[in-house]
Amino acid sequence: MVIKPKEFFKSKRSWSIMKDRxxxxxxxxxxxxxxxxxxxxxxxxGFAGKGLYKDGSEGSPxxxxxxxxxxxxxxxxxxxxxxxxxxxxxxxxxKNIKKYEDSKIAFPEFxxxxxxxxxxxxxxxxxxxxxxxxxxxIKSLEFEKLERIFEKVKRxxxxxxxxxxxxxxxxxxxxxxxxTKKVMNGIWYREILKNKSLSDNQKEEMILEKYKxxxxxxxxxxxxxxxxxxxxxxxxxxxxxxxxxxxxxxLMNNKMGDVYRDFYNKGRLFDAIPPGKRRDLKLLERDILDxxxxxxxxxxxxxxxxxxxxxxxxxxxxxxxxxISKLIKEEKIYSETGRSRINGLELISLTKFPKESxx
Ligand SMILES: C[S@@+](CC[C@H](N)C(=O)[O-])C[C@H]1O[C@@H](n2cnc3c(N)ncnc32)[C@H](O)[C@@H]1O
Numbered sequence: 001m002v003i004k005p006k007e008f009f010k011s012k013r014s015w016s017i018m019k020d021r022x023x024x025x026x027x028x029x030x031x032x033x034x035x036x037x038x039x040x041x042x043x044x045x046g047f048a049g050k051g052l053y054k055d056g057s058e059g060s061p062x063x064x065x066x067x068x069x070x071x072x073x074x075x076x077x078x079x080x081x082x083x084x085x086x087x088x089x090x091x092x093x094x095k096n097i098k099k100y101e102d103s104k105i106a107f108p109e110f111x112x113x114x115x116x117x118x119x120x121x122x123x124x125x126x127x128x129x130x131x132x133x134x135x136x137x138i139k140s141l142e143f144e145k146l147e148r149i150f151e152k153v154k155r156x157x158x159x160x161x162x163x164x165x166x167x168x169x170x171x172x173x174x175x176x177x178x179x180t181k182k183v184m185n186g187i188w189y190r191e192i193l194k195n196k197s198l199s200d201n202q203k204e205e206m207i208l209e210k211y212k213x214x215x216x217x218x219x220x221x222x223x224x225x226x227x228x229x230x231x232x233x234x235x236x237x238x239x240x241x242x243x244x245x246x247x248x249x250x251l252m253n254n255k256m257g258d259v260y261r262d263f264y265n266k267g268r269l270f271d272a273i274p275p276g277k278r279r280d281l282k283l284l285e286r287d288i289l290d291x292x293x294x295x296x297x298x299x300x301x302x303x304x305x306x307x308x309x310x311x312x313x314x315x316x317x318x319x320x321x322x323x324i325s326k327l328i329k330e331e332k333i334y335s336e337t338g339r340s341r342i343n344g345l346e347l348i349s350l351t352k353f354p355k356e357s358x359x
Contacts (some may be wrong), residue, residue, distance in 0.1 A: 008136070010054045018227050019058075021259050022252075023132060023161060024063045029251050031067065031076050034128045034157045041078040043068070044123045046113040047135040048082040050089050051096030060132060061093060065100035072105070079105060081120060086114045112142070114145045121152045128157035137168035143214060144186035150218035157275050159248055160219075163227075164211065165237040166204050208238055215242045221249035223312035225256035228263055239358055245304055250317055257313040268349060284315050285323055292333055294352050300324055301344035324348065 014140065034041050043064050051061040058066070061082045069080045069283065082097065084090040090110045098117045100106035109116055113133075120129075130147060141164070141235050149160070172195065173180045181187055192198065212222045219242040227236050241252045257279075264273045273279075287307055292298055304320050328348070330342040336347045347353070 009050050009052075009059075018259055018263055019134070019163070020058070020060065020063055022225065022239060022256055023060060024067060024358060025255050026161075026252060027064065027067045027130070028071065029209065030130060030159065030248065031071050032074070033247065035071075035078065037128060037157065039077075040126050041076070041080060042127050042129045043081060044120060044124075044129055044344050045082045046131060046133045047140070048084045048089075048108070049134075050084075050092040050274050051082075052092075060134060061097055061106065063196075065097055069103070070214060072185060079107060081123075082106055082108045083113045083116055083120075084108070084110065092112065113140060114142070114152070118149055119144065121148065125152075128215040130158070131160045133160065133162040135163065137165055138183050139179065142179075142182040144182065147218075150215070157244040157245065159241070159245075162240045162242070163237050164208070164224075164240050167237070168205070169346050182269045183300075184211065186192055209323055215240070216249055218242070220244040221246060221309050223252055223256065223309060225260055225294060225313055228260075229240045249270070249312075250304070251310050253313055254316050257316060260313060279315055279319070281315075281323060284311070285327065287311070288320075288323060288348070289332065292348060296348045297349045299345050299347055300342065304344075 009093050026059055031041055031043075048061045048094050049059045051058060061080065064080045064082075064132075068076070068080060071078065075354075080100070082093060084093050087110070090108065094101070094108055097106045097108060101108060113135075131144075133141070141162075146162075149158075169180065169183070171195075172183070177187075180189070187209050188210060192203055192210075196202070198206070207229070208224060214223060215222055221243050222240065224238045224240040227239050240254070241248070241256070243249055243252075261273065261279070284307070287310075288303055291306060292302055300320070303324070304317065307320070308315075308317075324333070324342070325340045328335050328342070332350045333348050333350055335342045336353050342348070
């Protein structure tokens with residue numbers, strides 16, 4: 001199935017709403033925090049589209065520009081580079097974001113994202129950049145080309161939110177193995193696809209995890225959220241988030257989790273989330289206890305840094321805090337000060353800490 005821009009921009013689909021809620025929400029804390037570096041922050045929408053859908057709903061370029069405009073009043077300095085390669089879409093985009101172009105918030109660029117990357121990298125040298133990469137399918141995601149972004153920008157507060165369309169990957173893998181090889185940076189995925197003992201869901205999970213591993217060379221933290229079809233259990237695509245800052249992951253963990261659970265449970269009487277993805281606090285408790293056992297002593301922040309990327313989105317940060325306090329109260333674990341409400345850096349252990357007088 002080839003998606004035509006004309007069809008796509010008629011009205012916003014349920015999965016696009018989910019994606020935009022994540023983008024729009026996240027940019028506020030990201031821009032606010034990163035602007036403390038006292039540098040211009042750049043948001044690059046690599047596959048911008050028209051800006052507005054026929055039904056009047058806002059696309060990513062408007063969501064980005066509106067957020068920047070709001071934050072400018074609070075002293076945040078940021079701009080948006082909006083790339084679009086389809087002439088008709090670009091012309092519409094220009095019209096729809098004129099107000100933001102006039103106020104020097106938006107800089108629309110006509111052309112292919114991949115072709116424009118070297119210029120964008122040059123123009124944003126030394127600045128923190130947030131890349132939003134939302135193409136149709138996987139054609140424009142050749143990994144070597146993305147790596148140019150990752151390599152250049154890994155020194156700065158740069159983050160990436162990327163739409164990885166697994167279904168498109170499956171289709172392309174059948175008909176264009178050469179292109180798929182470039183997108184996946186190798187042919188490692190073929191073994192998984194061929195493996196008859198794996199279900200389709202298992203294949204999807206394994207390939208997604210291994211695909212995310214490609215990013216680990218450049219980013220410290222990775223998380224992803226399935227973006228769903230309304231009323232279906234299948235992911236339309238996966239929104240992958242890559243950052244080198246734990247604060248970014250922490251925020252996305254909470255937000256993606258909320259959006260995911262909300263999307264799944266809205267209008268349903270029972271928890272429709274697949275069992276393997278449910279917020280089962282017993283499992284989190286076990287993982288935390290195992291980790292404390294492994295480390296001997298460890299602090300809360302360290303626990304979150306290890307478990308949150310692994311169980312991304314499944315638990316809110318408040319779950320970690322409440323659970324650790326509960327375990328201290330139940331004397332299953334102990335804090336250095338003996339208090340159950342502890343800060344992120346206080347050590348905890350499975351055994352009591354010696355009192356000052358006993359040391
Ligand atoms: C999924 S849509 C983007 C939707 C947009 N993020 C939104 O929220 O409204 C993908 C867009 O990328 C454009 N496009 C396709 N290939 C491109 C390329 N190589 N470089 C830049 N834009 C491209 C398409 O014309 C289309 O408008």
